[in-house]
Amino acid sequence: MSNIQHIAGFVFIILGLGFDVIGCIGLLRFRDTCGRLQATIKCVTFGTCAILIGTFILKGFCSTGMKAILTVVFLLLTSPVSAHALARAVYKPDGKI
Amino acid sequence: MKEINRGRIMWFMGLLLTLAALFFIVAYPIRSLLAWQSGFLSRGFFILIFCFGVCLLRVIKGPAPVDRAVAMDTLGILIVGFCAVLSIFTGRDWYLDIAIAWALQSFIGALALAKYLEGRGFDE
Numbered sequence: 603m604s605n606i607q608h609i610a611g612f613v614f615i616i617l618g619l620g621f622d623v624i625g626c627i628g629l630l631r632f633r634d635t636c637g638r639l640q641a642t643i644k645c646v647t648f649g650t651c652a653i654l655i656g657t658f659i660l661k662g663f664c665s666t667g668m669k670a671i672l673t674v675v676f677l678l679l680t681s682p683v684s685a686h687a688l689a690r691a692v693y694k695p696d697g698k699i
Numbered sequence: 700m701k702e703i704n705r706g707r708i709m710w711f712m713g714l715l716l717t718l719a720a721l722f723f724i725v726a727y728p729i730r731s732l733l734a735w736q737s738g739f740l741s742r743g744f745f746i747l748i749f750c751f752g753v754c755l756l757r758v759i760k761g762p763a764p765v766d767r768a769v770a771m772d773t774l775g776i777l778i779v780g781f782c783a784v785l786s787i788f789t790g791r792d793w794y795l796d797i798a799i800a801w802a803l804q805s806f807i808g809a810l811a812l813a814k815y816l817e818g819r820g821f822d823e
Contacts, residue, residue, distance in 0.1 A: 643772075650780040
């Protein structure tokens, strides 16, 4: 395994862990439900996708790397849908928060 | 007045605990220079476990049921990243199978919980 592959993979993993920590602190510290949703879904999805892309760069085109790319595609497809459904669930049936 | 003072003391203690946890994760001593990857990845484990603790705190504390649903969805996405780090750490590829399955279950669970909290039936 070459050296620049190592460095790029670990840079992606460090970036992802930092975004995860920032998203979780936003989940703890925001005051509104919509604020918490906005902070967590963006930061944590991007952080986890960065960790998985780092896994793909470290492992290359073997079974682990292709599963990581598949998980990235799956997360990017499903996470906005669940976030949208949860944001609609903030409002009560009579239209109030 | 007393409430404000108590809240500020609790905020300061939480800030100190967070900073101490992050400092001990980052400044944990490296045992040998040859194993620098495993040392770094075990630090990643501790960072993700800290995030799990924060999410579980929001599940315990959240005033509305939607807050708990959001925290559980976040916990599901974090576990996918934890499985990826575990797959690099041990060199086995079936941890990513667990990650894919966990993402699917978390998505379906969040969707069903959102439909229920919205006050509609499941077949709309």
